Amino acid sequence: MAGESHVNHKVLAKHAENKVNVPRDDAKERRRQVNHLRARLESYIDDHPDYDLVKLRASGSTAKHTAIKRRKGEGSDADVAAYVRSCDPDTPESDLLEWLRDRCIEVYGKTKVADDFVISQHAVGITLRGSGLKIDVAPVLDTGESDDKGYLITRQGERVLTSVTQHLEFIRTRKKKAGPGYAELIRLLKAWIRESKRLDPDLRCKSFLLELIVAHLWDNGWNGESLEVDDYPRAIEQVLAYIVRTGLKSPIVFDDFYDPGDVLTTYEAIQVWDPVNPENNVASSYTEHDRQRLVDQAATSLDEISWAATAPTKGDANDAWRTLFGPSFEGA
Numbered sequence: 001m002a003g004e005s006h007v008n009h010k011v012l013a014k015h016a017e018n019k020v021n022v023p024r025d026d027a028k029e030r031r032r033q034v035n036h037l038r039a040r041l042e043s044y045i046d047d048h049p050d051y052d053l054v055k056l057r058a059s060g061s062t063a064k065h066t067a068i069k070r071r072k073g074e075g076s077d078a079d080v081a082a083y084v085r086s087c088d089p090d091t092p093e094s095d096l097l098e099w100l101r102d103r104c105i106e107v108y109g110k111t112k113v114a115d116d117f118v119i120s121q122h123a124v125g126i127t128l129r130g131s132g133l134k135i136d137v138a139p140v141l142d143t144g145e146s147d148d149k150g151y152l153i154t155r156q157g158e159r160v161l162t163s164v165t166q167h168l169e170f171i172r173t174r175k176k177k178a179g180p181g182y183a184e185l186i187r188l189l190k191a192w193i194r195e196s197k198r199l200d201p202d203l204r205c206k207s208f209l210l211e212l213i214v215a216h217l218w219d220n221g222w223n224g225e226s227l228e229v230d231d232y233p234r235a236i237e238q239v240l241a242y243i244v245r246t247g248l249k250s251p252i253v254f255d256d257f258y259d260p261g262d263v264l265t266t267y268e269a270i271q272v273w274d275p276v277n278p279e280n281n282v283a284s285s286y287t288e289h290d291r292q293r294l295v296d297q298a299a300t301s302l303d304e305i306s307w308a309a310t311a312p313t314k315g316d317a318n319d320a321w322r323t324l325f326g327p328s329f330e331g332a
Contacts, residue, residue, distance in 0.1 A: 005233060005308045005309040005310075005311065005317050006308075006311065006313070006314040006317040006318070006331075006332040007233060007308055007317045007318065007320075007321050007331060007332050008233060008332075009230065009231050009232050009233060011331060011332045012188060012232035012233060012236075012321075013184070013232065014330075015188075015325065015329055015330065015331075016184050016187060016188055016191075016232075018330070019069070019191070019325070019328050019329070019330075020068050020069060020187050020188060020190075020191045021068065021069070021184070021187060022062075022067050022068065022069055023069075026069075027062075029133065030062060030077050030078045030133060031078075033078070033128060033133050033135065034058065034078045034080060034135060037080065037104075037107060037126070037135060037137070038056045038080065040107045041053070041056070041082065041103060041104065041107055041137075042056070044103050044106045044107055045082075045084070045103055048099075048103065049087050049088075050086070050087060050088060050091055050099055051084040051085065051086055051087060051091075051096075051099065052084060052085045052087055053082065053083070053084055054083040054084060054085055054142040055083045055142075055148075056080055056081070056082055056083070057080070057081045057083065057148060057164040057165070058078070058079070058080060058081075058164075059079045059080065059081045059138070059164045059167070059168075060078070060079025060136070061079070061190075061207060062077065062078045062079060063079070063164075063168060064167075064168060064171050064183070064211075065175075065183050066171070066183050066186045066187055066190070066207070066211060067187075068187050068190050068191055068194070070134070071194070077133045077134050077135065078133070078134075078135050078136070079123075079135070079136045079137075079138065080135060080136070080137045080138070081137075081138050081140050081148075081150075081162075081164050082100065082137055082138065082139050082140065083140045083141075083142040083148070083150055084096075084100075084139055084140070084141065084142060085141070085142045086141070092157065093141070093153050093157045093159070094153075094155070094156065094157030096139045096141075096153045096157075097119045097122070097123075097124060097139060097153065097155060098119065099139075100124050100137060100139045101117050101119055101124045104117055104124055104126055104137060105117055108126075112126075112128075112129070115127075116128075116129065119155065120136070120155075121154055121155055122138055122139075122152045122153065122154045122155070122160070123136040123137060123138040123139075124136070124137045124138075124139075138152060139152075139153055140152055140153075140162065140164075141153060141159070147163050147165045147166050148163050148164045148165040148166070149161065149162070149163045149166075149276075150162060150163070160277070160280055161276070161277040161279065161280065162274075162276060162277065163257075163276045166256075166257050166275070166276040167275070167276060169256075170215070170254070170256055170257075170275045170276070171183075171211065171215070173256070174215055174218050174219075177218075178218060178227075178229045179229065179230070181229035181230045181232070181235075182214070182218065182229050184232075185214060185229050185232060185235050185236070186210060186211055186214050188232060188236060188325075189210045189214065189236065189239060190207050190210060191325055192236070192301065192324045192325065193205045193207070193210060195324060195325055195326040196297050196301070196324075198326070200293070200297065202293065203293055203294065203297055204286060204290045204293070204294065205294050206282070206283075208282055209270075209272055209282060209283055210239075212252060212254075212272050212275070212282065213239060213242065213243070213252070213272070214227070214239065215254070215275075216252045216254075217238060217239060217242060219254075222238050222241065222242050223238075223241070225238070227239075233305065233308075233309075236305065236324075237302065237305050237306075240298045240299075240301055240302040240305065241302060243294065243295055243298040244295060244298050244299045244302055247291070247292075247295050248269075248270045248272075248291055248294065248295060249270075249291075251263075251271040251272070251273070252271070252272040252273065253273045253278075254273065254275040256275050256276075257275060257276050258276075258277075258278045259278075260278075262278040263278045264278075264279070266281060266284075268281055268283065268284050268286065269283075269286050269287055269288045269290065269291040270283035270286045270290075270291050271283065300323075301323065301324050304320040304321070304323045304324060305320070305321075305324070307320050308320035308321055314331065314332045317331065317332065318330075318331030318332060
């Protein structure tokens with residue numbers, strides 16, 4: 001069993017605290033920067049009648065408390081959903097991201113350069129050079145419905161139903177039952193996939209996919225056992241074993257906010273359904289090659305954990321876990 005290794009739950013919890021979790025001061029600075037953006041963005045949008053700003057909501061990993069320390073060039077430190085309502089029905093939705101980028105530029109005036117504002121698939125990324133922080137602002141077309149339901153707009157002008165409130169409720173419900181180990185396990189798995197991507201830049205696995213795999217295993221267990229969120233080595237072993245043995249070929253569907261029967265039959269290589277949108281397979285863009293690459297990486301990591309569990313020395317066990325978390329892992 002992984003728990004018998006020199007690298008036990010206490011060791012991985014210490015690694016998470018020192019190397020993975022976002023430090024308290026950093027989290028405070030993220031909130032300050034986001035509040036600054038939110039406060040000023042509202043007035044700048046008010047001055048441009050294309051859209052009305054309905055509300056701003058913190059979203060993503062920071063709001064869920066599953067964010068990890070960001071390395072240079074990685075993802076965002078914080079996410080904001082800007083709920084807007086069109087004032088002109090003839091305004092092309094495909095222009096919404098460019099419109100929001102221009103409003104964000106106005107917020108910061110001449111203190112930044114154009115390269116600090118980058119449009120992705122459905123968000124505007126803002127890099128704050130002084131602090132090194134990056135904030136993603138995603139425009140959401142407000143529907144007037146409850147639970148912050150609305151439509152993310154992609155660069156191509158496509159609509160994707162989402163709900164910040166329901167996504168947060170989805171993870172909070174499980175965290176409340178599982179305890180603090182639930183979120184920290186997710187953070188450790190994110191650190192694992194980050195190191196895996198450093199070694200293999202072509203590897204694909206978004207953090208939201210990991211969150212949903214963990215949720216599925218918490219809800220259903222694996223191989224007749226509950227997900228051991230208070231034994232990190234064992235829980236990581238369970239997650240990796242699930243990926244390897246199922247090959248990620250089994251659809252993952254949740255019933256928190258819709259009937260699983262509403263999910264349509266599809267033929268994507270990986271099928272993991274957004275818990276608030278039965279039409280959104282969050283892995284729809286993954287190819288068969290992507291699936292197999294991820295499964296192979298999980299198999300390699302699982303072998304290392306198995307070796308670490310019976311390694312004769314602390315040094316051997318530590319070296320095995322360093323293949324998962326990188327050279328910064330101090331070990332037992």
